[in-house]
Amino acid sequence: xxxxxxxxxxxxxxxxxxxxxxxxxxxxxxxxxxxxxxxxxxxxxxxxxxxxxxxxxxxxxxxxxxxxxxxxxxxxxxxxxxxxxxxxxxxxxxxxxxxxxxxxxxxxxxxxxxxxxxxxxxxxxxxxxxxxxxxxxxxxxxxxxxxxxxxxxxxxxxxxxxxxxxxxxxxxxxxxxxxxxxxxxxxxxxxxxxxxxxxxxxxxxxxxxxxxxxxxxxxxxxxxxxxxxxxxxxxxxxxxxxxxxxxxxxxxxxxxxxxxxxxxxxxxxxxxxxxxxxxxxxxxxxxxxxxxxxxxxxxxxxxx
Amino acid sequence: xxxxxxxxxxxxxxxxxxxxxxxxxxxxxxxxxxxxxxxxxxxxxxxxxxxxxxxxxxxxxxxxxxxxxxxxxxxxxxxxxxxxxxxxxxxxxxxxxxxxxxxxxxxxxxxxxxxxxxxxxxxxxxxxxxxxxxxxxxxxxxxxxxxxxxxxxxxxxxxxxxxxxxxxxxxxxxxxxxxxxxxxxxxxxxxxxxxxxxxxxxxxxxxxxxxxxxxxxxxxxxxxxxxxxxxxxxxxxxxxxxxxxxxxxxxxxxx
Numbered sequence: 001x002x003x004x005x006x007x008x009x010x011x012x013x014x015x016x017x018x019x020x021x022x023x024x025x026x027x028x029x030x031x032x033x034x035x036x037x038x039x040x041x042x043x044x045x046x047x048x049x050x051x052x053x054x055x056x057x058x059x060x061x062x063x064x065x066x067x068x069x070x071x072x073x074x075x076x077x078x079x080x081x082x083x084x085x086x087x088x089x090x091x092x093x094x095x096x097x098x099x100x101x102x103x104x105x106x107x108x109x110x111x112x113x114x115x116x117x118x119x120x121x122x123x124x125x126x127x128x129x130x131x132x133x134x135x136x137x138x139x140x141x142x143x144x145x146x147x148x149x150x151x152x153x154x155x156x157x158x159x160x161x162x163x164x165x166x167x168x169x170x171x172x173x174x175x176x177x178x179x180x181x182x183x184x185x186x187x188x189x190x191x192x193x194x195x196x197x198x199x200x201x202x203x204x205x206x207x208x209x210x211x212x213x214x215x216x217x218x219x220x221x222x223x224x225x226x227x228x229x230x231x232x233x234x235x236x237x238x239x240x241x242x243x244x245x246x247x248x249x250x251x252x253x254x255x256x257x258x259x260x261x262x263x264x265x266x267x268x269x270x271x272x273x274x275x276x277x278x279x280x281x282x283x284x285x286x287x288x289x290x291x292x293x294x295x296x297x298x299x300x301x302x303x304x
Numbered sequence: 305x306x307x308x309x310x311x312x313x314x315x316x317x318x319x320x321x322x323x324x325x326x327x328x329x330x331x332x333x334x335x336x337x338x339x340x341x342x343x344x345x346x347x348x349x350x351x352x353x354x355x356x357x358x359x360x361x362x363x364x365x366x367x368x369x370x371x372x373x374x375x376x377x378x379x380x381x382x383x384x385x386x387x388x389x390x391x392x393x394x395x396x397x398x399x400x401x402x403x404x405x406x407x408x409x410x411x412x413x414x415x416x417x418x419x420x421x422x423x424x425x426x427x428x429x430x431x432x433x434x435x436x437x438x439x440x441x442x443x444x445x446x447x448x449x450x451x452x453x454x455x456x457x458x459x460x461x462x463x464x465x466x467x468x469x470x471x472x473x474x475x476x477x478x479x480x481x482x483x484x485x486x487x488x489x490x491x492x493x494x495x496x497x498x499x500x501x502x503x504x505x506x507x508x509x510x511x512x513x514x515x516x517x518x519x520x521x522x523x524x525x526x527x528x529x530x531x532x533x534x535x536x537x538x539x540x541x542x543x544x545x546x547x548x549x550x551x552x553x554x555x556x557x558x559x
Binding site: 184186187189190191192193194195196197198200204205208209283285286287 | 393412
């Protein structure tokens with residue numbers, strides 16, 4: 001037996017390590033060039049096509065009427081978001097309450113308001129006077145305290161706010177419920193074991209963690225609502241879209257004025273997307289070991 | 305030994321649906337004593353612990369902590385479940401540590417510890433922070449107040465979970481397999497903190513698989529099997545000279 005248990009001593013003369021050559025990918029270059037050429041062609045046609053009438057776009061882009069319309073669009077979006085999510089959170093809490101009646105009511109609300117198209121709903125609210133000519137507040141089957149004509153009470157703007165809010169709430173309820181369900185049950189048990197009450201647990205423990213899955217869906221929903229508000233132009237509410245329609249009905253410059261509205265929608269959506277990034281980052285505290293750098297921080301790091 | 309009885313469990317029954325989990329458990333824990341509950345998985349150890357702070361509703365029997373019936377009110381020979389607020393008040397005096405730590409991941413270490421003292425006990429922020437820092441130092445993690453739980457190792461997280469429970473200044477601490485989710489080399493640091501608490505006279509019920517720990521720290525070891533207490537006694541007797549065949553079988557498997 002002459003099995004040597006000695007390890008070979010490492011050779012003292014080490015050769016230089018071989019160079020590593022990454023795989024060449026000519027296909028990537030070719031496809032990139034093809035796409036860039038197509039993009040350039042599209043851009044050229046947009047810039048040079050007279051029918052876009054960019055000078056008209058520039059002229060009306062910051063016109064008073066347009067800015068006022070934009071203001072109303074933003075205001076409607078913000079109001080719908082706040083009221084919709086407030087009602088939606090309430091509906092989600094009812095749905096998760098364990099009381100069969102409340103669960104059914106919440107389920108029924110979401111079912112009906114997700115089933116009816118927003119436009120149909122808005123028309124209903126606008127014409128509520130035909131269903132209920134007078135709105136009264138008082139004891140059911142007893143005397144009324146206040147009685148108002150519903151046509152005076154619910155004008156086009158009120159109809160729009162009610163319709164958008166009720167519609168948004170149905171979706172918000174599902175978004176919030178999904179977020180709450182995504183929080184581990186152990187979190188609630190730990191909080192219960194510390195003697196915390198249900199309301200406090202929801203506010204301090206569950207909702208902040210649920211926000212991580214609520215925010216992306218809510219951002220989607222918010223952007224949907226922003227564009228969804230354009231539907232109110234059918235009720236002659238002067239939002240962004242209706243404002244440009246008013247103008248092009250007078251001067252027939254339809255395309256450039258639609259472009260004005262389009263660009264504003266894109267601008268606002270872009271701002272909201274950036275905002276969403278930072279809100280998501282805020283609620284990611286503790287979820288990752290270190291927060292990812294913001295694009296701004298990344299840029300500064302690269303320039304240094 | 306004339307310490308008062310702090311926990312008195314009598315004829316406790318609990319089932320999930322039609323599956324009985326606890327079938328008439330009797331258990332007493334005296335003030336300042338450490339009771340280790342051992343037994344095979346599925347024997348009802350965790351459920352027993354969760355009944356003590358009413359995380360589980362019971363089917364029959366009584367649990368008293370410090371002379372107060374937990375979760376129910378006796379009225380004309382029947383037990384009526386208490387309102388949430390009353391149960392919440394009872395839970396605030398009983399600390400619990402979970403197998404999976406269950407720290408709040410969105411709060412820093414210090415915020416985890418002071419959340420309940422401020423929100424439940426009504427302590428002022430400054431007093432709560434002072435208490436929190438003291439407890440964090442006590443579990444050996446001074447300087448980590450601003451870390452988030454995910455930035456800590458499992459052993460460190462469990463020590464913070466213990467500090468969080470202690471911040472409520474409980475009269476009883478419940479540990480539900482506090483080291484079962486830890487890497488073997490991290491078990492020691494958590495057991496050391498629990499042993500320190502025992503030294504300081506904290507009354508504790510510890511569900512554990514760590515027999516060496518039970519032998520060292522426990523005043524009483526309880527062997528639970530199929531929802532019943534098979535036997536209980538000082539660790540020197542129960543772990544060394546068990547009287548029942550089922551205890552002997554179990555110990556032969558785990559030792």
